[in-house]
Amino acid sequence: LIYTYYREADTPRQLALIFRLFIFLVLLVFLVLSLFAIDIVQLLTTEPFYGGSVVVVFLVPAILLTNMYIFAPGIGIAKKTHYLIWINLLGALLNLLLNMLLIPPLGIVGAGLATLISSMAIFAMYMIASQKLYHVPHYWPPIALGVFAATLMAWGLPQLPLDDIARWALNLFALVAMAMIAVSLGLIRVTELKQG
Numbered sequence: 001l002i003y004t005y006y007r008e009a010d011t012p013r014q015l016a017l018i019f020r021l022f023i024f025l026v027l028l029v030f031l032v033l034s035l036f037a038i039d040i041v042q043l044l045t046t047e048p049f050y051g052g053s054v055v056v057v058f059l060v061p062a063i064l065l066t067n068m069y070i071f072a073p074g075i076g077i078a079k080k081t082h083y084l085i086w087i088n089l090l091g092a093l094l095n096l097l098l099n100m101l102l103i104p105p106l107g108i109v110g111a112g113l114a115t116l117i118s119s120m121a122i123f124a125m126y127m128i129a130s131q132k133l134y135h136v137p138h139y140w141p142p143i144a145l146g147v148f149a150a151t152l153m154a155w156g157l158p159q160l161p162l163d164d165i166a167r168w169a170l171n172l173f174a175l176v177a178m179a180m181i182a183v184s185l186g187l188i189r190v191t192e193l194k195q196g
Contacts, residue, residue, distance in 0.1 A: 002070075003076065003077065006134065012134070012135060012136045015136045019071045022068075023146065023187055027178060027187075029064075030060050030064065030150055031150055031154055031174060032175065033056055034056055035157055035171040037056035038050065038158070040053075041056075051108070054108065055109060055112035057112075057158075058116040059116070062115045063119075065122070065123040066122070068123055071136075072123075072127045074130030074132065074134030077134045078133040080129075087126060088122065090121070092118075094121055095115065098110075098113070146181060146182055149181050153174045153178065157171065157174055
């Protein structure tokens with residue numbers, strides 16, 4: 001749809017709107033999977049794999065960022081697809097370097113962190129290149145604040161020494177709080193939802 005309608009004046013604004021709504025949904029998915037990681041891992045695996053829940057907070061956003069290139073259409077629109085090779089090559093090299101640096105001291109957490117950082121770098125390169133070739137009016141401060149709030153909750157809340165009932169209650173409260181934060185930041189606007 002983007003490649004069909006990119007010449008229309010309203011397309012960049014519509015793309016920015018879809019991106020904001022997507023970010024809101026992604027932050028909720030990130031929080032659900034991160035806050036309930038241990039429960040999900042225990043439900044789906046056996047005890048030797050329970051320790052893997054510590055990397056969910058890194059791998060969920062890494063996977064999401066890897067697939068968010070669709071919100072950076074400028075490279076394709078401008079037919080500069082050779083940029084994709086260089087961006088992905090730089091990202092792979094960064095991932096390799098970070099794995100070499102972070103796995104020895106941090107183990108599985110280092111691998112997860114390396115994957116997240118390289119995914120963030122790749123997404124940033126895609127977005128920077130795309131914005132130069134086809135500008136979309138993203139309003140980055142509320143997006144950054146929303147990501148920061150979700151990251152604080154996803155990382156901090158699982159560190160609290162709570163029993164299961166208190167932990168579940170706090171996690172559910174965090175999801176409601178994240179929705180309220182997103183509305184207050186303008187990531188999701190009631191008027192836009194009413195318009196369809």
